[in-house]
Amino acid sequence: MKIEFDNENPEWTASMFKEAKTAAELFPHLIPAKTKIDLSISCDADYHAALCTVDELMDAELNTPEGDALDIWVTLIEVYEAKHFPIAAPNSIAAIKFRMEQQDLGLNDLTIYFGTIEKVKAFFDGKLQLTLEIIRKLHRDLHIPLEVLIAE
Secondary structure, three states, X not given: OOOOOOOOOOOOOHHHHHHOOOHHHHOOOOOOOOOOOOOOOOXXXXXXXXXXXXXXXXXXXXXXXXXXXXXXXXXXXXHHHHHHOOOXXXXXXXXXXXXXXXXXXXXXXXXXXXXXXXXHHHHHOOOOOOOHHHHHXXXXXXXXXXXXXXXX
16 A cells, blocks of 8 residues: 655644555655564554653654654554543533633632522532533633533
């Protein structure tokens, strides 16, 4: 399989790594065609070996073979982690609590969104659902992603 690579606008995607059979297919500008490198992280042992490799390469300079290798290994690890260790989006209560902690806000500070302290407390107790108006205000003012606020 041949992978086309645009040097002016490279896009690193998981599918590129899954489809490539050799390193030369994936990185034609970095690796000679006859070089054989296994680009797969297919099990826990490979994953831990890749982490050790990244640890060894961590001080590599940019634009050097070692720096390029570091970029490759980090990207492979990110693809493996996304597949094997997905991180679920927080629910709306957790997201709002996190933003409150970041901005040093208290329950009383949320009354401008909910109307009363009783409604704020009812929301955090799971007794009150967010309305469309509250969602819009929280997203606009606290920059909480809409996807998180509307998720159940």
